[in-house]
Amino acid sequence: MFRPHLLGAGETQILSRCCVSQAVIQPVSGASQPVARRQLSDATIVRLFILPTIILLILMNIFPLIYSLFISFTEYSVISDAPPVWVGLQNYQRILSDPTFWHSFAVTGRFALLSVALQTVVGFGLALLLRSKFTGSGLITTLILVPMMLSPIVVATFWKLIFNPSYGILNPLLGFNNINTSPEWLGDPNLALWAIVIVDVWMWSPFVMLLCLAGLSAIPDYLYEAASIDRANWWFQFRRITLPQVMPLLLIAVLFRTIEAFKQFDLVMGLTGGGPGDVTETVSVQLYQLAFQGQFNTGMSSALAYIVLVVIIAISNLYIRALNRARGG
């Protein structure tokens, strides 16, 4: 009787070889078929299995990436009948000499810095608080994770209501009970970016917390025990044990959040639309306006997308170097 059981890696390999051999020696009708099957080596089968993925990857990722790189050197509108016209580096030159691009880049940088820094502090803090188990800690952890599971546009919609100076709950909670003097979070140029940062921190700090919790739970207790025996205080233990041990995972969280912050689009569109004026216009919002919104400047927007990509790769490289140093240390 055949009893299914979970196979180990070695067993799987043996089984696959065994099945291939059986397929080869099995008597089949027709003279040419066994010869054809014998040609299917393990490597060929592996390639055959990988091939659909490679084809999909080329079609869905590699080709659009290369094609959009080509488009970025052309004057082209996707809704026009006219074919792309090669303009060389003109699109890149125009973008890099346009002050509105530098403005939106500055806005994005400011947003990323504020948002990621606060998420790191809040997320790490929450992880430290939830590190030790207590009654209801599982439920609280789950509830804290809820924001990051919501759709950004839903989050933006209800935070718009929360921020509303007429009937939103935030201002009364902060003690602003006079509607005439209470802050207009989304309409005030000095507050609008902060409003988006607050929502982003609320939404994504749980992600940082989750990774930090994983890092914290992997720290062996004996390190703290040894430190306690040596009468190391809390701060020393945090600085010399907790932080270095969590650092690799914390850096991964920070890397992901920085990349996401540089691509921030949905929360901005949902909350302020880039306004007032262009105070909260991130690069992604500018890219959207250039690529769609009646402009459909596909060549220029592709060039801008590549500039953003290069910046994100550069920042990611810095993080990865730091990550490697942390791991090496």
Place this chain on the structure above:
Amino acid sequence: MKKFSLLLALMAVLALMTGISVRAQDVTELTIWWAEWDPANYLDQLVDDYATETGITVNVVQTPWGSYFDRVAAEWAAQGTAFDMVVGDSQWIGQAVTQGHYVDLTEFMNSNGITETVTPATLQYYGEYPAGSGSYYAYPTEGDANGWAYRKDLFENPDEMAAFEAAYGYPLAVPTTWAQLRDIAEFFTREDEGLYGVGVYTQIDYDAITMGFQNVFFSFGGDWYDETFNTLGVVNTPDTVAALELYQELYSFAPPGTNNAFFAEMNDLFINGQAAMIMNYFAFFPALANPSINPFSEQTGYFSMPEGPTGLRYAALGGQGTSVNSYISDERKQASLDFLLWFAREDVQLKWAQLGGYTCNIAVLESEEFLAVAPYNAAFAETMTFVKDFSNIPEFGSLLEIVQRNLHAFVVGGEGEATAVMDTMAAEMDAVLVEAGYISE
């Protein structure tokens, strides 16, 4: 061999029959794309009559406004046939015509006398391109423009009337000038009571704040460019600066939190009792006339745009015209034209108006029946005689982005001086038009 020949002959006959049947087969289904809103639902109801009369089913496919243009543009790019007709925004026409997405309807509309049945302004802005060319690409379908809704109970309250007259020196009534509207807005702004004078468009996402501002801008003598596409000294004049200052002042009489507001927020302000007057497209007024939605429906009045300091009077145009997709087969084009011919009939237009659609048919607009259908129809019929639109050249998207950004920064963000804002706007628009080749540097 004989059997083979027989088989070949049989196959040839079958192929011929199939071919004949395909050619003879009538179009049984047509698809119209429109944005997701009430008028599209009314059209969906109306086309049932067409199915009854002709046996041709017409599907009205709706897409949310936010992604409507993107979806249509993607279909244009693919030269797709997902729709036979599209009810397109007035601003799209330049792009669609120059890039060959719309069928030329000039001959069809002239020979069937359709051009004589609709109001000249709607024919010009929804159907004609280039302006004044006499070439038509769309049948004016949903005439729409900005108008005002106001609280009659406040305006006709004797105490309020007396207080207003004492404060401003003239009686409280429906404003006929922008100066009066400003005074009334100021008068009804009572922050302690949670009541504000007006609700005005401020949304930055697409075209809302521009549409709202245009009502003042055009009436103060402004324009986006002259006949030679010159913007300098046309966009930025002392009068247009005054118009911008007035619009910012109106925003200061609007409820807090309306920093990114469009049609939905306008109706909300009114229904919540926060605003004495709101601007909105007429297409959104049916909700205000509905007592199950608006508690003030019985006390709600409607009026058309007031005039500027020199007597000029304009309302920002909304609305759309129906165009035929140039990429569909000739059979489907003919079937689409047949549908448009039916839709343009006076009795169908009357039914369209009765359902809630805003007809552009002159006879229907002037009929007592139409004026009596809804409380806002009289204001609508009057408004459709002085509408004016934003640019509809293919570069309208770039021009619109400039206006939206600068207006929002000044009106909502309070950044800069009105004169500098108008100067910047004119210069940036000029750069776009120079680059596009409309004017030489």
